[in-house]
Amino acid sequence: GGSGYLGSHCVQQLLEKGYTVHATTRKLEKAEHLKQLKHADINLKIFVADLLTPGSFDEAFNGCESVLHTASPFFVGGDNYQKDILLKPALDGTRNVLEACRKANVKRVALTASTACVYVWYGKYDETHVMTEADWSDEEAVVKDENWYTHSKIEAEKFAWEFSKRDDCTFKLSVMNPCLIIGPMLQPVLNTSCKVICNFVGMNEIANECKAFVDVRDVAEAHVNQIEKDLNDESWGKRYCLVGGSPHFKEVAGWVKTYLSENDMGAAAEKVPTTVSSKLNPPKLGAPPPHPLKYDVSRSETLLGIKYKPVEESIRSNVASLIELGFLK
Numbered sequence: 001g002g003s004g005y006l007g008s009h010c011v012q013q014l015l016e017k018g019y020t021v022h023a024t025t026r027k028l029e030k031a032e033h034l035k036q037l038k039h040a041d042i043n044l045k046i047f048v049a050d051l052l053t054p055g056s057f058d059e060a061f062n063g064c065e066s067v068l069h070t071a072s073p074f075f076v077g078g079d080n081y082q083k084d085i086l087l088k089p090a091l092d093g094t095r096n097v098l099e100a101c102r103k104a105n106v107k108r109v110a111l112t113a114s115t116a117c118v119y120v121w122y123g124k125y126d127e128t129h130v131m132t133e134a135d136w137s138d139e140e141a142v143v144k145d146e147n148w149y150t151h152s153k154i155e156a157e158k159f160a161w162e163f164s165k166r167d168d169c170t171f172k173l174s175v176m177n178p179c180l181i182i183g184p185m186l187q188p189v190l191n192t193s194c195k196v197i198c199n200f201v202g203m204n205e206i207a208n209e210c211k212a213f214v215d216v217r218d219v220a221e222a223h224v225n226q227i228e229k230d231l232n233d234e235s236w237g238k239r240y241c242l243v244g245g246s247p248h249f250k251e252v253a254g255w256v257k258t259y260l261s262e263n264d265m266g267a268a269a270e271k272v273p274t275t276v277s278s279k280l281n282p283p284k285l286g287a288p289p290p291h292p293l294k295y296d297v298s299r300s301e302t303l304l305g306i307k308y309k310p311v312e313e314s315i316r317s318n319v320a321s322l323i324e325l326g327f328l329k
């Protein structure tokens with residue numbers, strides 16, 4: 001999934017460290033931006049592969065020691081929001097990717113899951129609950145609510161853990177569970193999580209809730225640091241919740257407004273609301289609104305060495321990318 005938002009940052013970090021990288025995409029045009037990365041001319045090879053086609057990743061993984069499996073459809077709602085469109089590529093895709101890893105005798109796999117697998121509780125816990133890697137989302141409630149993106153991520157993560165226990169599994173597995181990812185964009189298209197920041201411009205009022213965010217550079221670093229670990233390292237075989245902070249949307253709107261103004265985008269800045277909704281949404285992800293998510297990310301700090309960037313900095317760099325790419329006119 002090297003062409004996507006997170007995938008592109010993983011490719012960038014790996015290239016900067018001097019690795020030879022095989023990136024995959026469904027269409028070569030989608031990966032054009034990767035060719036501009038430092039060292040891409042010598043150390044990057046791009047392959048066409050589709051999660052839905054068995055054997056599709058075999059050629060790309062040939063000769064690879066480690067695999068970062070970031071590819072999965074990420075969208076919520078809209079006309080195409082149907083179970084199969086999300087579940088099939090996530091689950092069958094994870095099966096195809098892990099089978100290809102096994103065939104290629106891959107030794108290390110870092111798989112991108114999500115906090116969608118961890119904190120979609122629909123109010124099961126109150127605001128005092130501290131989220132850790134021991135938590136799992138309430139899958140029954142997720143299915144009842146037809147929350148198909150979350151369902152796809154839970155099923156794919158569970159499948160990966162089962163696969164890693166098989167006798168014929170050749171690799172050590174760790175799973176990354178990031179919350180909403182923001183920060184600078186390397187790809188030219190607007191991905192789902194960066195759209196959340198874009199949507200502040202022209203919004204009627206601010207939702208009275210907090211949101212957990214993490215910087216894309218920290219998430220990529222967690223994947224890269226994991227695959228650099230020795231096979232006997234204690235970091236393997238674990239989930240990692242990746243969260244940089246849980247600010248109120250009011251604070252986020254304020255940062256977006258400020259950074260737009262600072263970048264001569266006064267008209268757009270004026271369209272960022274300051275009024276907070278008087279309505280409270282029902283609980284769904286993490287703490288019930290308007291409370292912030294309480295979380296413990298010490299495992300990722302201790303075992304993977306992640307030093308989280310402040311959310312404010314991630315918003316600043318995200319706004320800069322959105323302006324540069326023309327998404328915030």
Ligand code: NAP
Pocket residue numbers: 001002003004005006007024025026027030049050051052070071072073074089112113114115153177178179180181182191192193
């Ligand atoms: P993105 O920019 O939309 O990237 C999605 C990636 O998945 C693209 O590389 C895309 O490749 C690939 N993909 C989708 N369907 C595919 C298929 N049928 N076959 C092959 N590849 C396919 O989204 P992202 O934010 O980087 O997401 C990356 C991963 O992070 C996903 O696993 C997502 O669930 C997870 N995640 C994201 C967030 C977030 O807030 N962004 C939070 C938690 C977890 P193409 O080039 O072929 O389109």
